[in-house]
Amino acid sequence: MGTPPDDSHASGAPPIQTDVVPGDIATVPVASTFADLRVNAGTGLTSSEVSARRETYGFNEVVDKKGHPVLKFLGKFWGISAWMLELIMALSALLGNYSDLAVVGALLVINAVLGFTQERRAAGVVKALRKRLQVSARVRRDSNWQTIPARELVPGDVVRVRTGDIIPADVKLLEGAMSLDQSALTGEATETDMETGDVLPSGSIVRRGEGNGVVVLTGAQTLFGRTTILVREAQPKLHIETVIAGIVRWLFIIVGLLLSAVLILSLIRGAPLLEMIPLLLVLLMSAVPVALPVMFTVSMALGSKELARRGVLVTRLSAAEDAATMDVLCVDKTGTITMNQLTVTEVTPLEHATKADVLSAGALASRESNQDPIDLAFLAAATANRVFDDLPAITPVSFAPFDAKTRRTEALVEQNGRRLRVMKGAVRAVAEACGLKPPALEALDARVSAAAARGYRTLAVARGVGENTPVLLGLVSLYDPPRPDAAQLIATLHGLGVRVKMLTGDALAVALETGRGIGLPNIRRVAEVKGACGTADLFTGADGFAEVYPEDKYILVRNLQAAGRVTGMTGDGVNDAPALRQAEVGIAVSTATDVAKGAASVVLTDAGLTNIVALVEQGRTIYQRILTWIINKISRTILKAAFVAIAFVVTGKFVVSAFTMLLLVFLTDFAKISLSTDNVRPSRNPETWHINRFIGVSVLLGIAMVAEALFLLWIGWTRFGLATNDEALHTFSFLMLLYFAVFSVVSARERSWFWSTLPSKTFMAALTADAVVGTALTLVGLKHLQSLPWWQVIAVGAYALIACLIINDTVKVLMFRWLVPGAGARLTGPKAMPAE
Structure with missing residues (x-):
């Protein structure tokens, strides 16, 4: 390789020629490249030269273009929930109900502000996490090889690239040969062979080979205008989104049938159609998950932030949710189970x-x-x-x-x-x-x-x-000795219902010796699985596989998934990327290559399995919070829609006004965002999104609350004079639905008795504020809300408390024990291992 003369660093040297076009870079001889860049290949740049060049060329990065926050805020006024509110505003203006128009407009703006604020905070969490997940580069500076973040490279740095690396900048190859995958840049899947003197474009992946090179272009000046692929942000649809979509669809059907019946009866009774439309729209809106995106985003962001504190970086917010359902984890032996210090x-x-x-x-x-x-x-x-x-x-x-x-x-x-x-x-x-x-x-x-x-x-x-x-x-x-905590950590994962399967390229004898010491004694050759019939039986009895080639990992993941397992996979090399991408939970270990980190949904910052335990527990915590929201949403939607519809059929009146229903939806839905902070005990077993039985419990609870609410309405109708006072009727119904919402979520947050765990302070503060503000609004003389005697308010609250926390909580516990056995088992309960 060429080496510039000793005076190449002397003052007065010509400026660095990094503004040449890509074609010129490829044709300039290696010796001329060193002269242009004023660098000695044997020593690399000095610290002072690096500082001077960074002042001139900046960091090796391309600044992401961000959407304007004003446009993002305006986007909050677009969507099903916003359209419903805007339609109600239009109808209110048409009917001359300007007070309703003002209130609904205020609710629409507050909804947008809350959603925008929470999503900005969540985006800040993700941004902070991604900063910790950086492509690294091996660089020679001051005569020493060192590893630095790729963004710190400057033109003239001498770097080394190996199989599995992402090329961190435009690099001219000085020695060696390699095969590059440029599909991320060109869209072509074929590999390109590179030799000494060729320019390796930024963002390419080294599939085979290795060599030394010199950085010629960085940042926005690179051949393709990009530095590296920091995170391959695959954004698959969340499992929970599919579940919620199905739930909401059926809720719309149920609510639609009830409202159709109400509409037909209203026409028969001669009720003015225009006066009914706003209320019908608001009742339909009760099935729309108004605060759902905010609640999920906040829950995922808080969980990801907690995981980052414990050494787990997530490259997409849904990764923790996937970990909740994982029941098999395939782990590398070297570096994960062992010390990786040969x-x-x-x-x-x-x-x-x-x-x-x-x-x-x-x-x-x-x-x-x-x-x-x-x-x-x-x-x-x-x-x-x-x-x-x-x-x-x-x-x-x-x-x-x-x-x-x-x-x-x-x-x-x-x-x-x-x-x-x-x-x-x-x-x-x-x-x-x-x-x-x-x-x-x-x-x-x-x-x-x-x-x-x-x-x-x-x-x-x-x-x-x-x-x-x-x-x-x-x-x-x-x-390579096992980690001191390996056996205990594997036992902990087994206690969480996650089967650990060790994968290693070592011979069977070596794998058996290591496996016996950590509680994985039954290791088999991977050849026994490849092409064999009845692979499910082989997987069931095996604690791991030896003599595994990197490409075998992908086959193992596919076979496990075919056997109905939700699979996690740890990996560190470029050949692990297909398996990491295929697995529901792809985990790049702390020493992983940049390609493996890009393919994974989770990146560990510390060695070993400790952080995987934290990932599983946090994922199940998030799952339980989301499940609480689903149970509560279904039961309360049935309560609101059926209560109003049946009450109208019986009494001929709408027991709540459009305004009071909107107010109720706003107060209760956004108070439920606090579920993302609630104290939860993760379950002992892997979760599942086959939640039909949970939905069955929710429907039964909703029916029970409808019966209880109608009975209380009958009492008020016959004893409190509500039959002749519509505003008092609206207030009575509003308070009843409000208190049912507050106490029902306290019960729904636990699969066992509601007192089994103490709610978080934030959750209790939100519910208390919800009840206090809602009650206070009935005392200030708002339209359609007439203040009630204090003893009636207390009676309604006490009735809702007894109904939700005594009667319905008992029904809930009995139904869970019958329909969902083991749903109440949490980390404080006895250990349970699912049968394989």
Whole structure:
């Protein structure tokens, strides 16, 4: 490679030529590139040069264009809920009800302000989390290799890229060769081969190969006007959205049938049609989930923020929701279950080789800049044994990184005028490359098995001259101890109903030894599953699989899903990306490549499984809050619609006005946003969105509340004079529905007795404010709301409390025990494991 003269850093040097067009960059020779960029390939830039260039060129990033906040705010006036309110405003103006027009207009604006504010806060949480998920780059500065965020690169930085990396800027390749996937940039799925002198475009993915390069363009000046893909923000439709869509559809059908009956009876009785339309629209609106988007967004954002505090970054808000239903988790052994800190524990020279021969050849087939644990173990052992002290100078010629197909790494070096080929890798793969036949292979397998029985991983090292067949020099045993907390964490996940399956490329014997120590004793070869019939049986009895190639992970995920399992997958490499994308919960571990992080929906910042436990628990917490909202929404919608419709049929009057119903919808729906902060005990078992039985409980609770509300109305009608005073009737019905809403959600938040857990302070404050404000509004003389005697107000509140927290709560507990066994089991209850 070319190196500029020593005075290339001298003052008065010409400015950096980073404004050349892409075609010029590709044709300029490497030596000229160094001269233009004023950089020494051997030392890289100095800290002062980096600072000076950043002042000129800024950070290596393209600033995202954001929508104008005013336009986003105006967007809150568009949608089903907003259209309903706007239609009511238009009808109120048409009928001359200007006070209703003013109030509905105020509700519309407040609705928009609340929704806009909460979504902005949630977006801020996501933005803060994404800042922590950055593409990294290996860069040489001040003569040292270091890893930095890609946004800190400047033109002239010398970088190293490997398989699985996203090219962090436009980089001219100085040495090495590789195959790039540019589909994210060009849309073409075919790979492109790159050689020394080629320009690697920003955002491309290295599929095979590695090499060193120099950054030529950064930020908005890159070939495609972008730096890197920080997060592949796939935004699949949430499972809960499908559930809610079905629920709302049926609620509309139910409400529509009731309102059709009311409309027909009104026409028969000769009621003015124009006066009925606003109330009919408001009743229909009772089935629209007005605060649903805000509640879900806030709940997901708060959960994601809590997860970030515990070392889990989510790349989309719905990731935690997916984790609630996960019942199988496939995890890598190395780096997740084990420490990923390999050390050479035993060297076995073969035939005429020496220990120094084995270690030196293994070290030459390693690269420190790759920061690979196996490479670092060989290099550390070679240094500790000083194997290169008495050897002639060795010049690297080429290096072929580990390939999952050949299962080895190779290097070509020059020593004393001759070229040596060195390699290290899986014992059988290297032995076959050396021409060994079955009898010798079986003897080697016996040695590998003996080492594996002690938990050691064994690699083979070989060396040859030129293109001649290499000679097997010896075996090297490595040890990667399990993490101290691995066994306990796997037991914890089992206690949460999540089956853990260990995946490793190691031989079966090594995997068995590791598995026995962490509570996963039944490990099988992955070949037993591939192409076998009855794979469900194999998955049921297996605690993991050995001899797994990266592409096998995708097959395992698909088979688990075909068996009806909601699957999580951890991964770290580029070949893990398809499996991470396929799994319902794709988890990139702390040491993952940029491609793996982009494909995953969750990124761990700390090593090990501890944070996965937090992910599962937080996901189930969010699920329980959303389920509470569903149960409460269904039951209250049935209460409001059926109560008004049946009361009209019986009395010939609308027991609530359009204004009071709108006020009720606004007060109660937005108070339920506080459910996103409620204290919840996650369940012991994986959740499921097959919630027909929960809906059945909700319908029964709604019917019970309708009967109770009609009975209370009968009392008021016959004893309190409501039959002759419409405004008192409206107030009475308004307070009754308000108090039922407040107390029913206190019951709905628990699948067991309502006192089983203490609500959060925010939730209780919101409900208290809801009741106090609603009651106070009946005392200030608002239209259609006449103040009632204090004893009637207390009587209505006490009746609602007894009905919801005693009668209906008992009905709820009995129905859950009958229809949804185990629904009340939470983390404080006995452990339960679902049968596989």
